[in-house]
């Protein structure tokens with residue numbers, strides 16, 4: 001029996017047609033346009049519209065304006081969500097059991113998610129609470145579900161890279177450095193939407209099985 005795959009890699013991702021590496025020596029980050037078609041994006045937007053709730057953040061923080069968007073836990077047993085999860089797994093090469101449930105996010109004009117990392121601060125007060133079972137977050141896979149009228153780009157300021165929302169576009173990155181330690185160059189800011197709405201889905205993978 002072969003072991004389930006726990007990790008992705010640049011070679012694996014670049015083998016998929018259309019995947020492009022973001023040219024920075026400080027981060028393993030990739031972009032793939034048209035990963036999801038218009039119909040699939042619209043179905044996910046409809047789910048997020050229906051089931052959204054105010055977003056929360058993991059690490060205690062006194063800034064109530066840090067993450068002003070709304071979140072939606074997608075039902076992993078719904079056929080279209082399962083299909084998306086399999087699509088993520090086929091691209092990443094990571095076994096589905098290492099993934100958190102897929103989340104949707106919705107931003108109105110003025111809403112944002114200020115600069116943060118997706119990994120949990122290894123020295124943070126809540127590290128044990130969030131990571132004792134499934135471990136640290138490893139890879140992030142994110143898809144923009146619509147074209148945003150104005151604003152809403154994702155800014156990676158350490159590497160000076162801006163990713164613009166575009167319907168169906170996937171961006172993914174490794175939250176760790178090659179030595180396995182967390183990579184602060186993954187710091188990113190979902191900048192304010194200026195006009196229209198913005199929808200994304202996010203898939204985070206862990207070091208160990210999620211449930």
Ligand SMILES: O=C(O)CCC(=O)C(=O)O
Pocket residue numbers: 105113118152153154188189190191200202
């Ligand atoms: O909406 C974005 O552009 C980024 C979202 C994000 O960083 C997150 O949900 O962790």
Ligand SMILES: [Fe+2]
Pocket residue numbers: 116117118188
């Ligand atoms: Fe993030």
